[in-house]
Amino acid sequence: RNKCSNPQTEPRTRPPGRFLEDFGLISFLCSICLDVFTDPVSTPCGHNFCKDCITEHWDTNNSCQCPLCNKIFYTRPELDINTFISQQVVKPGEVPCDVCTGTKLKALKSCLDCLMSYCEIHLEPHLTVSGLKRHQLIDPVENLEGRICMKHDKPLELFCKSDQTCVCMFCSVLDHKTHDVVPLKEEYEGKKAELEKTEAEIQQMILKRRLKIQEIKHSVKISQKDADREKVEGVQVFTALKESVERGLNKFLKEIEDKQKTTEKQAEYFIQDLEQEISELMERSSEVEQLSHSEDHLHLLQSFSSLKAAPPTKNWTEVRVRPPSYEGTVVRAVAQLEETLSKEMKKLFEAELKRVQQFAVDVTLDPDTANPYLILSEDGKQGHSSDVKKKLPEHRKRFSPCFCVLGKQSFSSGRFYCEVQVKGKTEWDVGVVRESIKRKGNITITPKYGFWAIWLRNGNEYCAREEPSVDLFLKSRPEKVGVFVDYEEGLVSFYDVDTAALIYSFTGCCFNQKLHPYFCPSDNDDDENSAPLIICPVKQTV
Structure with missing residues (x-):
């Protein structure tokens, strides 16, 4: 049509x-x-x-x-x-009327008895015809056949909790008569509550992840800010070094050129004198030659006396132009450059120390980890060894026989910094450790076994406990040591706080557990090493 x-x-x-x-x-x-x-x-x-x-x-x-x-x-x-x-008119995702031909209208209701869906037009008989009024109408759904029991051809209006399946009235009294069967609505309400709870949990997870995104973005901004600051400081330092090198080079070249000019002027003066004497000698030679060819006896004798009385020439035997000595010129220039570099490096270290001090944390010593020979202060800020072993309860965390103690605080992310006074001691260890380190018997203090530490032995032998160990040759004996950790970066650095000098850095560390500050006052050594290790409040030094 x-x-x-x-x-x-x-x-x-x-x-x-x-x-x-x-x-x-x-x-x-x-x-x-x-x-x-x-x-x-x-x-x-x-x-x-x-x-x-x-x-x-x-x-x-x-x-x-x-x-x-x-x-x-x-x-x-x-x-x-x-x-x-x-x-x-029905749209994608909506249930179409099963009666409409051609263009279909969207269904207003679905009939569980007819197993058909009806638009407003075709639904009217179900609302007015007495025989159809008794049919069960529901909101429009697709796949109505799936809502009818295939065995008994009745609506699925009950739920069997035992089998976790929808059943009809006949199923409940025949196949599921001993099961826990409830109306669909009751199970629906329960499941809906579970879904609401799940939805709330999902929304909470979404919120946490959005907050994490904001945190990551904020970290990127901080990183960019730090990178920009590092660039500015780096450009300033390298510009100063470049200018210093240029000044040193210019000074070096000028010194060489000045010496060479002095030598040239001296040589020029000698040459002028020599040329003047040559001129005079040539003139005298000419007179001598003329007189020697004279046949006038009287004239020769009279002139000979005047020639003989002429002043003698200068003795040039010992006169020399010695090239200037350039020995040490380059060395002095480089030494001057090194001094400038040291000053710039000191500025850098001071700025670096100031930055890491911003991550200072409050650390106290954990008595449950302290060796029985260690004496800790009541505030947990000091520890030193004694000759008397205390009677302490055995604890799996306690060090024995090593004279060690850990900080109570643990860290599994971010950055942290603390300072320890080591003044007056001849032996000590300072660093950080994994929480799972060995604490009984012989202990190997290296990163492989969970230790990132430096130590002092025999009063002047400093060492970074790498694999193999790295001897440290320090310009001065540190009295206060700063310990800085960047967990995500895998970095542990040690500073001489008073001189703002970097002592040593462990880089590329793999941290996968909680980290604790680590301290070892070592034994008393007949009172030679009786001074305590003291955890100090951090005060910015520059």
């Missing part, structure tokens, strides 16, 4: 189901094609048609006239889309 054929030239027959007119639901049908609207539009007189139907109707007639009220439009009017009717 051609929906857009001319009703005036082709007779129309009403489709089956004349009850549509009887119940006043003809408003969803086009009066031209007598079918559900397709692209419904409204004329200025307020009547509705399929867009193609009214357009073809006007194209095949001499005038634009409304097919319903016969109102004539002398100029073809613009057609308005009827949004109300358009909203009734």
Whole structure:
């Protein structure tokens, strides 16, 4: 059937189901094609048609006239889309009416008895016909067959908790009579509550992840800020070094050139004197030659006396132009550069120490880890060894026989810093350790066994406990040692706080456990090493 054929030239027959007119639901049908609207539009007189139907109707007639009220439009009017009717047409994701032909309207209800879904038009009999009123209507759903028991052809309106499946009334008294069966609504409410709880948990997880994203973005901003600061400071330092090198080079070249100019002036002075004497000698030679060829006896004898009385020439035997000595010139220039470099390095170390001191944490000694020969202060800030072993309860955390103690605080992320006074001691260990380190018997203090530490032995032998050990040659004996850890970076650095000098850094460390500050005052050594290790409050030194 051609929906857009001319009703005036082709007779129309009403489709089956004349009850549509009887119940006043003809408003969803086009009066031209007598079918559900397709692209419904409204004329200025307020009547509705399929867009193609009214357009073809006007194209095949001499005038634009409304097919319903016969109102004539002398100029073809613009057609308005009827949004109300358009909203009734099924859209993707909506349940279509099973009765509609052609363009389908969206279903308003689904019938569990008919196993069909109905739009507002085709639902009307279920609302008015007595036999249909008893049917069970639900909100529109697809796959109605899946809501009917395949065995008993009855609605699935119960839930078997024992088998975790939906059943019908017959199933509950036949196949599931000993099971825990409840109405679908009851199980629905329970499951809905679980879903709401799950949804709340998911939303909480989403929130945490969004906060983590903000945290990561904030970390990136901080990192960028630190990178920019490092760039500025680095450019300043290297610019100063470059200028210092250029000044040193210019000074070095000038010193060499000045010495060479002095040598050249001295040589020039000697040459001038020599050339002057040569000129005088040549003149005297000419006179001698002339006199020697004279045959006048009297003249020769009279002139000879005057020649003999002429002043003697200068003795040039010992006169020399010695090249200047350049020994040590380069060395002195480099030494000057090294001094400048040391000053710049000191500035860098001071700035670096100031930055790491910002991550200072409050550390106290853990008595449960202290060797029985160690004496700790009440505030947990000092520890030293004694000759008397205390009677302490055995504890798996306690060091024995090593004279060691850990900080109570542990760290598994971020950065932290603390300072320890080692003044007056001849032996000590300072660093950080993994929580799972060995604490009984012989202990190997290296990163492989969870120790990142430096130590002093025999009063002046400093060592970084690497594998193998690294001897440290320090310009001065530290009295206060700063310990800095960057967990994510895998970095442990030690500083001489008073001189702001970097003592040593462990880099590329792999941290996968909690870290604890580590201290070893070592034994008393006949009171030679009786001074305590003291955890000091951090005060910025620069």
